[in-house]
Amino acid sequence: MKTILVTGGTGQLGQALRQQAAAYRDLQFVFAGSVQADITKWSEVKQLVYMVKPDAIINCAAYTNVDAAQADEDGAFLVNTAGAGYLSMAAYEIGIPIVYPSTDYVFDGRGINNDNGNIRPYREYDPTNPCTVYGRTKMMGEQLTARHNPRHYIIRTAWLYGKGNNFVRKILKASRQDTVRVVADQTGSPTSAMELAKAILALLKSGQYGLYHCVCEGSCSRYELACEIYCQLGIRTKVIPVTTEEYPTAVVRPRYSVLDNYMLRLTTSIRCSHWRDALAEYLASNKVW
Ligand SMILES: NC(=O)c1ccc[n+]([C@@H]2O[C@H](COP(=O)([O-])OP(=O)(O)OC[C@H]3O[C@@H](n4cnc5c(N)ncnc54)[C@H](OP(=O)(O)O)[C@@H]3O)[C@@H](O)[C@H]2O)c1
Structure with missing residues (x-):
């Protein structure tokens, strides 16, 4: 039986992987939060990896608070970049692959023009240009992960929601009010942590290392997402x-x-499912409101 070590096991993606674990009888999962090992400390990373002796690592540990990261560059760098590098190095030392989930924030949000002059979604080969501390530290995390271990999967996702603090949950909480104001000029790819977890595990089995984008199909503005949440629940x-x-x-x-x-x-x-279908599944299976 193969063992997968999941760091950031208490986070949204970590918990989604935990839920998926039951479907993989040939895999054994070990979930670690910052209590088990602080990934910003090389000694703790090494101790964890040499103790578990996994066959692969999925590094879901991250400093994800975008606003807090802006005022705490050192803290964000330590987790998203240095910690990511340590885990990748440790994985390399024992000869196993590493998965590093990354983010749409590695792009500047101006979009890419296609031949018709219209904006098209970002592809893996498009130039990165992060405009935030969070985005920069994740971009450098991608680079260190890749540099330290050729057997890497860098998987960029966006607008993630699962068990934890996220936009969907915020909108559900706001349903106690009569009105809620939501930004309509930011467009993205809302992605269920469960859909991402399934894709990561499938990719890990494939052995096809590399850089991937992995989001739910379709796109919408934050305003459209909020409307859809209330519409699906009859709020x-x-x-x-x-x-x-x-x-x-x-x-x-x-x-x-x-x-x-x-x-x-x-x-x-x-x-991956369309974001509307994945949202419906999430709202039906999680009593988050
Ligand atoms: N959330 C989004 O909207 C979004 C969008 C795009 C990409 N992503 C990426 O997707 C991945 C998963 O995100 P998520 O939403 O699941 O994150 P999350 O819910 O914020 O969870 C972060 C996890 O990281 C752990 N962690 C933080 N600092 C640590 C440290 N020093 N040592 C060890 N563990 C530490 C936390 O553990 P404790 O709870 O024990 O502190 C927690 O389990 C991340 O790589 C993130 O950058 C997220």
């Missing part, structure tokens, strides 16, 4: 569209960060 709270300028946050989010699962589509049979 009557009125959603008011606002601009990014009308809803200031510490960090300005990318305006357009739709990802194209180009490599997955071209080189594998792995497919």
Whole structure:
């Protein structure tokens, strides 16, 4: 039986992998949070990896609070970059592959123009240009992971929701109000952590190392996502569209960060559900409101 070590086991993706684990009888999972090992410390990473002796590592540990990261560059760098590098090095030392989930924030959100002058979703080969500390530290995490271990899967995802703090949950909490203001000029790819977990495990089995985008099919604005959540649940709270300028946050989010699962589509049979279907499954199976 093969053993998969999942760091960040208490996070959204870690918990989704935990739920998926039951479907993989040939795999044994070991989940570690920061209590078991602080990935910013090489000694703790080494101790964990040499103790578990896994056949693969899925590094879900991350500093994901985008606003907090902006004011805490060192903290974000330690987890998203240095820690990622340590795990990749340890994986290399014992001869196993590493998975590093990354983010749409490695792009600047201006989009890529296609031949018709229209904006198209980002592909894996498009130039990165992160505009936030979070995005920069994740981009460097991608680079270190890849540099330290040729057997890597870098998997960029976006607008993730699972068990934990996320946009979907925030909108559900706001349903107690009569109205909620939601930004309508930011477009992305809402992705269920469960869909991502399934894709990661399938990719890991494939042995096809590389850089992948992995998001649910389709795209929408945050406003459209909020409307869909309430519509699917029959909630009557009125959603008011606002601009990014009308809803200031510490960090300005990318305006357009739709990802194209180009490599997955071209080189594998792995497919993700449409975001509306994945959302319906999430709302039906999680009593999150
Ligand atoms: N959330 C999103 O919208 C989003 C979007 C795109 C990409 N991603 C990427 O997807 C991946 C999973 O994100 P997520 O939403 O599941 O994250 P999350 O829910 O914020 O969980 C982060 C995990 O990292 C662990 N962690 C933080 N600092 C650590 C440290 N120093 N040592 C060990 N563990 C540490 C936390 O453990 P403790 O709880 O024990 O501290 C927690 O289990 C990340 O790589 C993230 O960058 C997320």
